[in-house]
Amino acid sequence: MQNWGGRMEIPKIGLGTWNLRGNECEKVVECAIRIGYRHIDTAQMYGNEKEVGLGIKNSGIDRRELFITTKLCSPNTTYNSVISGVKESLKNLQLDYLDLVLIHEPYASSIEMYKALEDLQAKGLIKHIGVSNFNQKQINNLLDNCTVIPYVNQIENHIFYQREEYVKYLQSKGIKVVAWSPLCADISKITNNKIINDIAQKYSKTSAQIALKFLLQRDIYIIPKSKNPSRLEENLDIDFTIDENGMNKLKDLDEGRSLFGWYKD
Numbered sequence: 590m591q592n593w594g595g596r597m598e599i600p601k602i603g604l605g606t607w608n609l610r611g612n613e614c615e616k617v618v619e620c621a622i623r624i625g626y627r628h629i630d631t632a633q634m635y636g637n638e639k640e641v642g643l644g645i646k647n648s649g650i651d652r653r654e655l656f657i658t659t660k661l662c663s664p665n666t667t668y669n670s671v672i673s674g675v676k677e678s679l680k681n682l683q684l685d686y687l688d689l690v691l692i693h694e695p696y697a698s699s700i701e702m703y704k705a706l707e708d709l710q711a712k713g714l715i716k717h718i719g720v721s722n723f724n725q726k727q728i729n730n731l732l733d734n735c736t737v738i739p740y741v742n743q744i745e746n747h748i749f750y751q752r753e754e755y756v757k758y759l760q761s762k763g764i765k766v767v768a769w770s771p772l773c774a775d776i777s778k779i780t781n782n783k784i785i786n787d788i789a790q791k792y793s794k795t796s797a798q799i800a801l802k803f804l805l806q807r808d809i810y811i812i813p814k815s816k817n818p819s820r821l822e823e824n825l826d827i828d829f830t831i832d833e834n835g836m837n838k839l840k841d842l843d844e845g846r847s848l849f850g851w852y853k854d
């Protein structure tokens with residue numbers, strides 16, 4: 590298996606854009622980049638690539654400083670439709686290359702799709718390729734049948750669904766773990782938890798910052814979504830360390846199952 594080096598590495602913290610639409614999406618992306626975000630996560634499924642592209646353009650930041658991810662989904666599930674789908678995303682985003690393209694979820698034709706991504710990467714249209722929502726069996730199938738190790742597997746991961754064994758497995762294979770819904774999509778699950786709140790108080794941080802830092806300290810990359818400028822700043826401002834005692838208390842909060850009924854490992 591070859592790994593694909595020499596490209597911009599994925600930043601530890603990125604902006605999630607699910608549910609951001611229209612003018613609001615454009616403004617949030619621009620604002621996030623101005624604040625300091627360098628990774629923007631979008632997907633064909635979100636229907637906002639054009640607005641993400643406008644936000645990027647309006648930010649005025651040099652393209653080479655940004656790391657842009659999109660994801661392919663049905664109906665782009667054949668070799669040819671992956672090729673045309675990526676070209677469409679590039680057009681929507683007004684970019685001439687993508688830093689990372691993921692297969693959004695497993696399909697019967699995942700191997701065929703991935704081979705198309707490998708070919709696009711070889712041509713330089715994509716810098717890194719990967720997957721999302723793949724379980725261990727699906728990852729192993731890719732490793733057995735493809736050439737390029739997936740750069741990331743983007744999966745549900747947060748304090749209440751830690752998937753420690755699977756995370757370690759992916760990392761042992763050289764696959765980075767990116768956590769989707771790192772704040773559980775509904776922050777009240779985090780802000781209503783006394784243990785998280787107590788740890789937040791100890792460090793003079795918010796509960797959201799504790800939830801995000803918990804992931805970073807396990808070498809997991811994060812893409813929290815916020816449409817609010819001060820919360821965007823808050824989610825970047827997590828330069829502190831939760832001590833071992835705090836980490837252990839947070840590890841004990843694992844409920845061992847998806848909040849959204851997604852795939853099993």
Ligand SMILES: NC(=O)c1ccc[n+]([C@@H]2O[C@H](COP(=O)([O-])OP(=O)(O)OC[C@H]3O[C@@H](n4cnc5c(N)ncnc54)[C@H](OP(=O)(O)O)[C@@H]3O)[C@@H](O)[C@H]2O)c1
Pocket residue numbers: 604605606607608630631693721722743744768769770771772773774775776795797798812813814815816817820821823824
């Ligand atoms: N690959 C996949 O299948 C998949 C699935 C789901 C999500 N994703 C990706 O992961 C990203 C993140 O997940 P998500 O959007 O589901 O949810 P999330 O990032 O876990 O949580 C977003 C929610 O938390 C609030 N929030 C954000 N920062 C906060 C803070 N500091 N304090 C209090 N509330 C805060 C946001 O409200 P405000 O906006 O009002 O701040 C929003 O309601 C998505 O946007 C998407 O890019 C991928």
